[in-house]
Amino acid sequence: MKGTDRDRTLALAGVFQAAGLVNQIATNGMADAQWLKTTLGTLFVRDPQDTADVFGGVDGVAYGLRRLGEQLGGQRANMQITQYGLGALILERKLSKDSTRMNALGEGLEGARRQEEAFGLTHDNTVAALAEVYSEVISPLRPQILVRGSEGHLERADSANRVRALLLAAIRCAVLWRQVGGSRWRLIFGRRKLINTAGELLRRTDPS
Incomplete structure (x- = not known):
């Protein structure tokens, strides 16, 4: 599926949204x-009309979109968010080449x-x-995404579950990024275009 700069920016923003929440x-x-x-909802969207529809x-x-601008812009980048987002993009590529694991992912999402x-x-x-689903399907893939923070938070079962669910959503958005033409080269050489498009899209949204 051929996508536009807008499509790719929205999809990558979805990755960084999930990473920021993690x-x-x-x-x-x-x-x-x-x-x-909104982010967990992306895992249950079927047959979206366009990329924005995945996020409602x-x-x-x-x-x-704000996190994308900060992370790619560099001045306010958070290294942990960058690592989580890039980790999701890497794992998605490995996942896409494993048909057995992809089928297991689909079945797991239907159960969820x-x-x-x-x-x-x-x-x-x-x-x-x-x-x-994340633990069974994604966690065995390498390299694993290592989440760093306060052990007091991460040791709580509900927090750990939310982190894994959000990482699954990050990978779902990474799938979308690839489907609309996203790639490592676009991320490297099209960084300024992504930042500018994110800014344009943000100016059209309601402040929050």
Whole structure:
């Protein structure tokens, strides 16, 4: 599927949105509820009309657009967020080449969807089901994404589950990034275009 600069920017913003939320949980023990819901929701979107539809519109990835600008711009970059985002892109490439693992991912997400339909998107049962999918399907891949933060936060089962569920969402957005023409070379040589497009998109969203 051929995508536009807008499509690629939104998809990569989704990766950094999830990565930023992982960092929030690792350092503060919680993530913003609005962005958590939107980001986990990307795992259950079927047949989106366009890239923005994956997030319920551009407003749904505004947090990620800000993080993208900061991370690629360099001046306010957070190394942990960068590592989580790039880690998701690397793991997605490995995942895409493993048909058995891809099938297992699809089956796992269908199981999590049943939890979501019964309990709601951010309910502990749904988040735990998504975390289990990550543990079983993604965790065996290398290199693993190592999350650093306060052990007091990361040792809590609910926080650990949210981190794994968000990393799964980061990989889902990495899939989208590749589908719309994203690549390592675009990330390296098209960095300024991504930053500028993110800024343009942010100016059209409601402040939050």
